[in-house]
Amino acid sequence: MIKVNNLNFGYSKHQPLFKNMSFQLSAGHIYGLLGKNGAGKSSLLKNLAGLVYAKSGTLDVFGFDPSSRQPAMLEQICFIPEEFYLPAIKIDAYLKANAPFYKNFNHDYFTDLMKEFDIPVSQKLTNMSYGQKKKVIIAFGLATQAKLIIMDEPTNGLDIPSKTQFRKIMASALTDDRCIVISTHQVRDLDNLIDTVIILDENNIALQASIEEITEKLTFKKVKEMDPSIIYAEPSLSGFHAVMPNYHQEDSKLDMELLFNAILTEKTKFKPYFN
Amino acid sequence: MSNIFNLNRFGLLLKRQWLDFGKVYLLTLVILVAVIFSFYCYFIPSPIGDNFDYDGNLDMRFRYGLFIFLGFLFISITSSSYFSILGQKPRAIQELMLPASTFEKFAGALFYTAFLAVISYLLIFYIIDLGFVKYVNSHLSEFKMESAKHSHLNGVESISKQVTSDKNYLTYLSSYFPIPFLVISIFLLGSVYFNRFHYIKTAISVAIFSAITFYMIYKASILFIGDKVMRNVMVQKDEILLWIFLVSAAITLSLWLITYIRLKEKEV
Amino acid sequence: MEFRDNKAIYLQIADYVCEHILLEKWKADEKVPSVREMAVELEVNPNTIMRTYELLQQQNIISNKRGIGFFVTEKAIDQVKNFRKAHFMDHELPVLFRNIYLLNISFEELKSKYETFVNENFNA
Numbered sequence: 001m002i003k004v005n006n007l008n009f010g011y012s013k014h015q016p017l018f019k020n021m022s023f024q025l026s027a028g029h030i031y032g033l034l035g036k037n038g039a040g041k042s043s044l045l046k047n048l049a050g051l052v053y054a055k056s057g058t059l060d061v062f063g064f065d066p067s068s069r070q071p072a073m074l075e076q077i078c079f080i081p082e083e084f085y086l087p088a089i090k091i092d093a094y095l096k097a098n099a100p101f102y103k104n105f106n107h108d109y110f111t112d113l114m115k116e117f118d119i120p121v122s123q124k125l126t127n128m129s130y131g132q133k134k135k136v137i138i139a140f141g142l143a144t145q146a147k148l149i150i151m152d153e154p155t156n157g158l159d160i161p162s163k164t165q166f167r168k169i170m171a172s173a174l175t176d177d178r179c180i181v182i183s184t185h186q187v188r189d190l191d192n193l194i195d196t197v198i199i200l201d202e203n204n205i206a207l208q209a210s211i212e213e214i215t216e217k218l219t220f221k222k223v224k225e226m227d228p229s230i231i232y233a234e235p236s237l238s239g240f241h242a243v244m245p246n247y248h249q250e251d252s253k254l255d256m257e258l259l260f261n262a263i264l265t266e267k268t269k270f271k272p273y274f275n
Numbered sequence: 276m277s278n279i280f281n282l283n284r285f286g287l288l289l290k291r292q293w294l295d296f297g298k299v300y301l302l303t304l305v306i307l308v309a310v311i312f313s314f315y316c317y318f319i320p321s322p323i324g325d326n327f328d329y330d331g332n333l334d335m336r337f338r339y340g341l342f343i344f345l346g347f348l349f350i351s352i353t354s355s356s357y358f359s360i361l362g363q364k365p366r367a368i369q370e371l372m373l374p375a376s377t378f379e380k381f382a383g384a385l386f387y388t389a390f391l392a393v394i395s396y397l398l399i400f401y402i403i404d405l406g407f408v409k410y411v412n413s414h415l416s417e418f419k420m421e422s423a424k425h426s427h428l429n430g431v432e433s434i435s436k437q438v439t440s441d442k443n444y445l446t447y448l449s450s451y452f453p454i455p456f457l458v459i460s461i462f463l464l465g466s467v468y469f470n471r472f473h474y475i476k477t478a479i480s481v482a483i484f485s486a487i488t489f490y491m492i493y494k495a496s497i498l499f500i501g502d503k504v505m506r507n508v509m510v511q512k513d514e515i516l517l518w519i520f521l522v523s524a525a526i527t528l529s530l531w532l533i534t535y536i537r538l539k540e541k542e543v
Numbered sequence: 544m545e546f547r548d549n550k551a552i553y554l555q556i557a558d559y560v561c562e563h564i565l566l567e568k569w570k571a572d573e574k575v576p577s578v579r580e581m582a583v584e585l586e587v588n589p590n591t592i593m594r595t596y597e598l599l600q601q602q603n604i605i606s607n608k609r610g611i612g613f614f615v616t617e618k619a620i621d622q623v624k625n626f627r628k629a630h631f632m633d634h635e636l637p638v639l640f641r642n643i644y645l646l647n648i649s650f651e652e653l654k655s656k657y658e659t660f661v662n663e664n665f666n667a
Contacts, residue, residue, distance in 0.1 A: 030588055051371055052542045069539075070278040075374035085365040087294055097291040101284070101374045167586035172579055174589050192552055192587045212594065215551055222549065250634070251551040 001027045001179050002048065002148070007057035009040075009047060017043055019203040020057070027147070028176045029210075032194030033183040034260050039200040041183040042082070045150050048181070049079045062147060075102045078141035080151040086133050088126040091119075095140070102144040110143035117165055130157045138166070142173050149173070149180045155189040163189055187256040197256065199263050207263050209274050211254050217273045219246040220255045231269050232262035245273070279378050288375045288383050296387055299356055307349055308399055314341050315407045320431075322417045332429050333411065333418070342400060342434065349396050350455055354388035355462035355474045358538070362470035367543045381535045389459050401435050408433045450516035453524040460530035467537045552587060556595040559585075561623045564604065564615055571620075575605055575613045602626045 002025040010016035017040040025031060035041045046052045047059060050066030050073070059066050064073035087094065091114075099105040114121055117135040125133065134157055141149065155163050170193055174180060184190055197214065199207040223230070224239040233242040241255060243262045263270055318337040360366040370380070412430045438444045465477025546555055563569045575581075578596060582589040596613055599605045604622045605613045616622065643653070 029590070046543070049372065051368060053540070069371065069377055071281075071284065071374040071376050071379075072278055074372055077372065079368065079372050081365060081368045083365040085363065085369060089294060093294070097294050098373075100287050101291075164586065168583045171582040171586055171589060174582075192546070192585075192591070195588045195590045211591075248637075251554050253546070253549055253551050253555075 001025055001062055003058075003060040004047075005058045005060075007047065007059065008055040009043065009052070009057075010055060011043075016055075016203060018047075021204050022057075023198070023205055023208055025179050025181065027179045028174070029196050030170065030174055030180040030182065030194050031196045031198055032187070032190060032256070033181060033198045033200065034185070034187065034256075035183075035200030036264070037185070040203075041200060042152050044200065045079070045152055045181065045183055048148070049077055049150055050074075051079075071101075075104075075144065076147045078144055078146035078149045080134075080138055080141050080149075080154055082152045082156060084133070084137055086125045086128075086136065088124070090124050091121050091136065094125065094136075098140070099143075102146075104145035106143050106145055109145075110139055113139035113142060113169060116169060117162070131159060131162055134158065135162065135165075138169070142169070147178055149178065151180070151182045153184055153186075154182060155184065155186055167193055187260065191254075191256045194256070197259070199260060201264055201267065206267055207270070207274060213274075214259065215246070215252055215254050216249075217246055218243055218259075219248075219250045219252040220258060221250075221252055232258075232266050234258060234261065277376075279376050280382070281376075281379070284375055285379050285382060288373075288379050289386060291373075292383050292387065295360065296357060300353060300387070300392075303349065303353060304395060304399070307345065307396070308403070310345060311341070311400060311403050315403060319407055319411060320418075322414075333431050335408075335431055335434075338404060338434055346396055346400075346455065347458060350388070350392050350459050351462045352474065353392040354459045355466050355477060357384050357388050357463060358466040359473050361467060361541060362473070364543050367541070371541065371543065377535070377539045381538055384463060384534075385531070388463055389456055392459075393455060401433070404434045446513075446516065450520045451523075453520060453527050457523045457527045457530075460527045460534065464530050464534045464537065467534055467541065553591050553594040553598065556581070556585065556587070556592065557598055560595065560599060561604065561627065564619050564623055567620075569615050571615050571617050573615050574611070575615060577612050 004024070005022050007018050007021040008016060009018045009021075033041050033044065043052065047054060048061060048066060050061075050069050053067050061073060062076065064070055066073065089097075095107070095110070099107070099110075111121065114136075117132075117139060119128075119132055119135055119139075123132075125136065128136070134154070138151075138154065155166060158166055167190070170180065170182075182190060182194070194211070196210045197207060198205060218231075220241070220243055222236065222239055223233070223242045226233060226240060226242075229247070230240075230242045230244045233240040241258050243258060246252075314337070318341075320333040320335065361370060373380075375383075408431045415428055415430060418428055432440075438448060461481055462474070462477050465480070466473045469476045546552060550558075560569075560575065569575055575596075576584065578589050578592045581587075581592045585592075596605060596607075600607060600613075602622055602625075603616055604619050604626065606616050607613055642648075
């Protein structure tokens with residue numbers, strides 16, 4: 001669905017953010033985009049949406065070059081930025097003004113989502129909290145039935161019940177013809193929702209693999225003592241949380257935070273497992 | 276559906292932009308009406324003052340300056356605010372992600388700044404002016420009573436009638452016709468180009484740019500022709516007016532083109 | 544449903560389904576929740592649920608009726624027991640054996656421990 005080839009991008013000439021980055025995303029998945037602050041999570045998402053332009057390389061978003069910003073492409077992309085703006089009008093006025101641009105917009109679905117999110121449709125947008133507004137644009141974005149859903153830190157500003165609502169909604173939003181990309185640094189909010197992990201580091205993608213593939217090759221467990229097979233470990237109350245090769249075909253639960261730290265510190269050691 | 280221009284989508288866009296732009300615009304209109312109204316109230320000829328000439332014409336000259344000055348302010352402010360939202364990241368993302376083509380978004384800007392703003396300014400000025408003219412004309416007899424030395428007093432004409440009935444005025448009008456659009460195009464470009472303080476920054480850039488241009492022209496003319504030429508070559512007045520028309524129209528069109536390109540290349 | 548720390552999510556969900564079948568909350572020939580319903584309820588990626596259902600299908604615990612959904616098989620309870628036994632033999636027993644070996648525990652000792660455990664817990 002999305003093909004990126006040799007992408008080079010940077011805000012200034014001397015500090016490239018991405019160097020020769022190539023990857024593909026396909027429909028039917030929720031991708032979790034992880035990376036340290038400044039690794040370029042938001043920038044990568046903006047590249048996909050055509051909000052910034054690559055220095056070189058090609059991007060193909062379901063057949064469109066995102067930088068051409070064609071309406072036929074834009075109506076298939078739902079972009080939920082971390083910071084957003086909503087005009088000081090009622091929700092139905094907002095809908096009336098914006099929904100007609102999306103020919104697949106589903107009003108019933110929007111109403112359902114608003115109900116799920118506990119937001120009365122007649123409420124004025126100005127009287128809403130940040131979290132409520134965020135829920136409105138998420139509901140609007142999903143109701144456009146876009147093929148590509150891009151979310152930058154969507155759980156920021158949501159309280160605990162809202163996060164639960166959000167996870168339920170996203171679980172139901174994934175269909176076979178949709179591709180969902182979510183950037184987050186709050187991994188624990190989303191770790192059961194993500195099926196493929198993309199880790200950004202040092203101007204490129206350090207890892208792109210499905211949970212299934214990762215747990216096939218690596219195992220995550222608590223150990224009492226360090227041993228040489230452990231590739232990476234973090235001390236815990238009762239020993240260590242460790243990542244090691246999956247010698248015995250164990251089915252362990254992927255600890256995404258541990259994986260993230262492991263990949264960033266021991267990049268070269270993990271490389272052979274994912275090629 | 277065309278990816279460049281679709282009338283239906285353009286209509287939707289104009290409607291949507293009204294939600295954002297409309298409020299500022301209407302507010303500016305209200306202020307505009309108030310300002311024009313108070314200027315007229317203050318400067319309108321009254322029987323107490325001595326404001327008519329020996330031909331018996333009432334002095335309404337203040338309205339030309341007012342028309343030009345307010346017109347400049349109004350169209351520059353509206354056009355400088357149109358794309359100002361692109362300076363704010365969260366709003367810019369929404370504007371750029373809206374499924375309409377860049378051309379439609381640009382055409383929307385032209386519709387609001389170059390069409391609607393100009394038309395509404397002319398209309399408002401015309402109506403207020405007409406109202407006051409009617410009012411003064413209906414009280415002409417009071418002028419006569421106050422100043423017995425003028426037995427003969429002419430009625431006042433509305434500004435539009437005055438301009439359109441005079442051949443000289445009409446020539447100037449048609450030659451200077453592109454000038455307001457030039458102002459609009461400059462401030463519209465400024466609103467795309469700068470992220471903050473659009474108006475001030477645009478004004479300053481224009482000042483610096485025109486200062487440099489005039490200085491260069493002055494220097495160049497001295498360099499190439501010295502000071503002896505002007506006496507020999509008498510340029511026709513009509514020709515100058517034609518040049519003013521052509522040059523300002525050309526600059527306007529190219530600024531609009533640049534604005535379109537800037538909009539296409541806008542990144543957030 | 545609370546997920547535990549160490550077991551793969553899709554297996555924990557399989558356990559969850561098996562539990563429902565053993566407790567007869569979902570009876571033979573009944574429909575189990577669709578992939579989507581399950582994903583929403585557990586706040587989990589639908590692909591994970593799909594993986595669970597594929598596993599349970601392989602184990603003949605549920606079956607897929609095209610276009611209608613997944614159903615509990617007739618012999619699901621037996622299959623669940625078989626499945627759990629196999630899983631115990633393959634995954635939990637080796638860990639146990641390892642400890643038995645490392646700690647030098649004799650089978651006699653184990654046997655008596657096992658018998659008292661059964662007596663205390665199941666023969667009351």
